[in-house]
Amino acid sequence: MLPLTLLLPLSAIVLPVHGEVVKNGSTCIVTPLSDTNAAFAVPRSDGGGLARATVDDTPQILSAFSQCGQDGTIILRPGTYHIRQVMDTTNLRNVSVEIYGTLIWSADNLSYWRQKSFSVTYAGRQTAWRIGGRDIALRGFGQAVFDGNGQAWIDLARGASNLDGRPISLTVWHGTNVLIDGITWRMAQFWHTFVAYSQNVTMTNLVMNTLSSNSYSSQNTDGTDTWNSKDITISNWTVTCGDDCIAIKGNSSNVHVSNVVCHESGAMTIGSVGSNARQPDYVENIVFENITAIHSSNSAWIKTYPGTGYVRNVTFRNIYGEDVNQPIYVTSCIYSYQNCDSSHLAISDIRWENITGTSRYNVAAAIHCSGAAPCDNLHFSDINIKPKNGGTAKVLCSNIKNQATMGLQCTGPCPGSHPQQLSGNV
């Protein structure tokens, strides 16, 4: 029997210690609060044994960033860090951030995150953590875990798309020369990562795993989205998520994606681009290679709204899919399936090389380009996609300038209304 005094409600417990960042020269070492003080172990109000009180490690982490975020090293020692506040660490310079612990973002007050998360401009989206500045390495050594308590967000959104204020886990914001390596995400709040207004960003050896455990879908849990950024390298990722795995959005250039395995996702996509008719979106010089897409919606695809700008010089190479709903897909009118032939967003110089595996239904490729801006210079080689239940796969095409010489035999037209995902053979 526990002494009566321990049976106070959690809110009545006054936390006695402050975060201790130990600074030694230019290195700041952070130890999780809940590991330093046994007083944090309190009985759960539901009688279910011991739990931690509402510890918040955010102040000490932010203190380490302000003390050692320029010409320094920040070390988060092993253990569990409770993140209860937004983090804006955008003035970094020449810093190595070394994370050995698990960071858990709180989910007992989702209104807090919806109100306080930082705007990232794109489509009104927000983020719980922005990092920016120059010469930044954020490494997890295969040990760091970022746990966004995403099921709470999936349940709040109830399957609706883009719930306002639902925060992106980590955003690279106005960052130059940034390395992110060796981190595992589980149950991210929204997109796992976002790269915006940044240059020379390398993201390697990342694992992401966010799937709903109930009937609400885990949509908007993209692995990453890039926007208004250039010179990006993405390599060695394993992603399980309910939405796009790697999505290259407007004004992205020189992006190289390789050795990525995606489960349950939209795999490799350009888009959505062209959402704002008043602003052109430019995407160019993109390579996706050595990609595996398992039980995915699509695998090598381009989605635009009827907008302006261009998508050009994109290569999808060595892409293997298993049970992919519609592996190759191009649309000029994503989501609305309207005004499909009035888009002026030009798609040209796109290569699909060595795209193999199985489709869920009898379509390997469905390509609807805008009548007002037909696709040009599409090139296909070594396309070998078979329906998983046998038979031959169709290739549907509309408004492709070089259709006769593109290297793939079309079997019929692709109307603008042809959906991104099929529910059976067509």
Ligand SMILES: *[C@@H]1O[C@H](CO)[C@@H](O)[C@H](O)[C@H]1NC(C)=O
């Ligand atoms: C501070 O760092 C130096 C050099 O890395 C090390 O020799 C020393 O033991 C450290 N001091 C403390 C108090 O940890």
Ligand SMILES: *[C@@H]1O[C@H](CO)[C@@H](O)[C@H](O)[C@H]1NC(C)=O
């Ligand atoms: C970067 O920071 C380290 C300390 O972490 C320092 O030794 C080094 O001189 C800095 N580099 C530059 C270019 O300032």
Ligand SMILES: *[C@@H]1O[C@H](CO)[C@@H](O)[C@H](O)[C@H]1NC(C)=O
């Ligand atoms: C939740 O966060 C909001 C916004 O910061 C705040 O106004 C409110 O008091 C918080 N609610 C609780 C129960 O802490």
Ligand SMILES: *[C@@H]1O[C@H](CO)[C@@H](O)[C@H](O)[C@H]1NC(C)=O
């Ligand atoms: C790009 O960033 C990396 C660090 O991630 C750095 O080593 C490299 O020098 C940078 N490249 C250029 C061209 O500045």
Ligand SMILES: *[C@@H]1O[C@H](CO)[C@@H](O)[C@H](O)[C@H]1NC(C)=O
């Ligand atoms: C990718 O993973 C392989 C195998 O683990 C490793 O050898 C390689 O160095 C990694 N690449 C990068 C860029 O980290």
Ligand SMILES: *[C@@H]1O[C@H](CO)[C@@H](O)[C@H](O)[C@H]1NC(C)=O
């Ligand atoms: C993309 O870049 C162009 C040209 O710099 C600019 O006019 C446009 O506003 C940008 N689009 C977005 C969505 O930022």
Ligand SMILES: *[C@@H]1O[C@H](CO)[C@@H](O)[C@H](O)[C@H]1NC(C)=O
């Ligand atoms: C196309 O993109 C590739 C990969 O980024 C790049 O090497 C090549 O120079 C680009 N071609 C043109 C014509 O810009």
Ligand SMILES: *[C@@H]1O[C@H](CO)[C@@H](O)[C@H](O)[C@H]1NC(C)=O
């Ligand atoms: C992709 O795979 C091909 C064939 O296995 C290999 O030659 C190439 O080096 C790989 N590319 C990368 C970036 O790993």
Ligand SMILES: *[C@@H]1O[C@H](CO)[C@@H](O)[C@H](O)[C@H]1NC(C)=O
């Ligand atoms: C085609 O891609 C597969 C991976 O999907 C790779 O194993 C194979 O080596 C590639 N073939 C060629 C000729 O590069």
